[in-house]
Structures are given as structure tokens and as C-alpha cells.
Amino acid sequence: MNLQLALLEKAARENRLAHLLLFHGGSALHQREVALRLAQILNCNQPMLEGPCQECYACHKITSKNHPDVLWLKPLKTTIGIEQILAWQQKVYLKHYEGNYKVSVIEQADLVTLPAANALLKVIEEPPERTIIILCAQNADGILPTIQSRAQLVYLPDLSEEAWLKGLGEVDQQDADRAFHLSGKNQNLATAILEHGMPLLKEWVEKFRTAVEERDFLKLFSLFPIDKNQAVLYLQVMAAQTQEGMLKGINRPFEFLAIGRAIDVLRQQVNPRLVIEVLALELFQRGGDLCD
Structure with missing residues (x-):
């Protein structure tokens, strides 16, 4: 694990994580894995010094993307439109169900349309309590500057080919x-x-x-x-x-x-x-x- 990711995990364990993170570079798989791990650290029922336990009810629900306080959003078509962001916005402002933190992961965030980005900005400027938003983008420059300026940028390098293949799960070599x-x-x-x-x-x-x-x-x-x-x-x-x-x-x-x-x-x-x-x-x- 590189130093930047180690510091992110430390901040998550100490409840000092920035409310808006912008992951850029690297592969979507790597961005997804890092976001998932941070969500587990923030919500694990039996946290350990080295990270989430991976055994508790919360960790399992987050891994399977069934945790009610961990939201995943990605393009339905070729963009993320205003309708998607408004529907997501309603969920973000709901009270926490069972987690310590509500975590929203927006994949391919550089495909958010301008109207949708403006709606997203309203949430970013006044985020609900104990809410973390993680934007994942291949290119940070594709993110609206007013959003980018409010985020902690996290650059993720490409995975090795071996690590990328492992992250795919069971696929034909x-x-x-x-x-x-x-x-x-x-x-x-x-x-x-x-x-x-x-x-x-x-x-x-x-x-x-x-x-x-x-x-x-x-x-x-x-x-x-x-x-x-x-x-x-x-x-x-x-x-x-x-x-x-x-x-x-x-x-x-x-x-x-x-x-x-x-x-x-x-x-x-x-x-x-x-x-x-x-x-x-x-x-x-x-x-x-x-x-x-």
C-alpha cells in the first residue's frame, strides 16, 4: 500500500476523513476497491488496527453492495444525468439506517452532465452529518472546477497486470x-x-x-x-x-x-x-x- 492510501485509511480510522474525495487515475477496479475498503473502515462493527475485520455483518453487506448507508452510483447510459443525481440526493439526506457513516461512491464521475454537476455541488457545499462522498474519475480535469476545488484529490496509479487480473475474479485468462x-x-x-x-x-x-x-x-x-x-x-x-x-x-x-x-x-x-x-x-x- 502506498503512503497516500495508508494516510487515507488512518484518517478514516480516526474519523478525520475529508467529506469529499476525488479518486483519479488508475483503473476503475482499483478505485472501487479503495472506496469499498474505506466504507468498511468507517462502518465496521469490529474494527482492527490493520483495517476492517471483513467478518462482521456490516463488512459483508458493504462487500456485497447491500449496505443501506453505502450508496453506489454510475452512469445508466453514457452520462450521469440530473435525474440520477436528484434521486441519489434524496437518499443522501435520509437518516443513517445502521452505519456510523453514510458513504456515497460515484463511479465515472467525469461523465456527470453540467446540470447534474450543479445539483451535486449543492450537496457537497452542505453535506449531511457523517457523510463521505467519493468521486471516481479517470481524469480529474473532467470534473467541474468548483467541485474539484472542494475535494481532496487522491491519485491512484495503474495496478500491475497481475493485480488487475486478480481483481477481475474468475475470468478466462x-x-x-x-x-x-x-x-x-x-x-x-x-x-x-x-x-x-x-x-x-x-x-x-x-x-x-x-x-x-x-x-x-x-x-x-x-x-x-x-x-x-x-x-x-x-x-x-x-x-x-x-x-x-x-x-x-x-x-x-x-x-x-x-x-x-x-x-x-x-x-x-x-x-x-x-x-x-x-x-x-x-x-x-x-x-x-x-x-x-
Whole structure:
């Protein structure tokens, strides 16, 4: 454990933890594990010097994400919208049920929309008693500055590949290795690939590549229907592979930039079919050739 995490745990044991923490960097799995451990330290019924007991009723409920005073929030689609934050806000202001602290963990907090961020800020400025809010983000700069300035920033480095694999639980080693390669060694993206399913992702990406290489618009029809979350995941994988191809001299920067723009547009709630078709047409015109 690094010094920063050791100090965080010490502050939690001594009831001196900042009411707003911003985890950034590293993998989502690591952020989740650290948040879960802090929630256990704050609410463990039989705390020990080295940390939570992991045996009591509270520790087990927090591990299974069933503790009424430990709230977990993540995007329902490609963003965390105002409706989600308002529903969460109501739960935050309820009285404690059985824990010492109410802990709220907001995953992918850099995907909070501006209206939702403003609603979140109201809670941050006047937090209920014995309430800890943990924001998890890949990039701290994606968080509203007025929120960022009120938070204690905690940088988490990437896990080793071995630790990342261990955190995944029971997964096929070969699938995990393939996902790690497909993601460009991005642990968050690799985890999303495994959760989604390797075969479906590879089939979709291969069909898209074929349509682009053959400049055959009709072959795009087999790619749909597709929801926004799937589309973002598929394009992120293509972006990672295209970036790798650029380093090898196979791909050109415009292909990577075109995919990046498509991802940005998708996150603005535009129809995924329209985004994919526009991207394909752009690559048709520029002679795009996505790498394998």
C-alpha cells in the first residue's frame, strides 16, 4: 500500500476523513476497491488496527453492495444525468439506517452532465452529518472546477497486470489477455470488454472494418441495432487499435481523430446509428483502413 492510501485509511480510522474525495487515475477496479475498503473502515462493527475485520455483518453487506448507508452510483447510459443525481440526493439526506457513516461512491464521475454537476455541488457545499462522498474519475480535469476545488484529490496509479487480473475474479485468462491487447493495455477498457463479451465485440468491429475497407455502405446495415453504451465501447476499442497502428505506421492520424470525434458526439446523446454511419462515410472518403 502506498503512503497516500495508508494516510487515507488512518484518517478514516480516526474519523478525520475529508467529506469529499476525488479518486483519479488508475483503473476503475482499483478505485472501487479503495472506496469499498474505506466504507468498511468507517462502518465496521469490529474494527482492527490493520483495517476492517471483513467478518462482521456490516463488512459483508458493504462487500456485497447491500449496505443501506453505502450508496453506489454510475452512469445508466453514457452520462450521469440530473435525474440520477436528484434521486441519489434524496437518499443522501435520509437518516443513517445502521452505519456510523453514510458513504456515497460515484463511479465515472467525469461523465456527470453540467446540470447534474450543479445539483451535486449543492450537496457537497452542505453535506449531511457523517457523510463521505467519493468521486471516481479517470481524469480529474473532467470534473467541474468548483467541485474539484472542494475535494481532496487522491491519485491512484495503474495496478500491475497481475493485480488487475486478480481483481477481475474468475475470468478466462486467455480472454483477459486478449481484452488487454485489444484495449491498448487500458485496464478500464479491458474490463469493459470482458464485461460486454469478447465474441460480440470482435464480430462487430470486424464487420465495421470490412465495410470501410470495401467502401460498402450496405454492409453497415448488419451493425444495427446498437445502443449508445455498445457504440462507445466499440469505438473506444477501434481508437485504441488505430492508435497502436499509428505507432507502427499502418494508420494515419485522421482516422484516430475521426473516431475520437465520433465518441465525443455519441456522449452528447446523438443517435448511435447516425454517428456510426457518418464515421464510416468519413473513412470511405479519406481512404480509411483500420488496423487489425
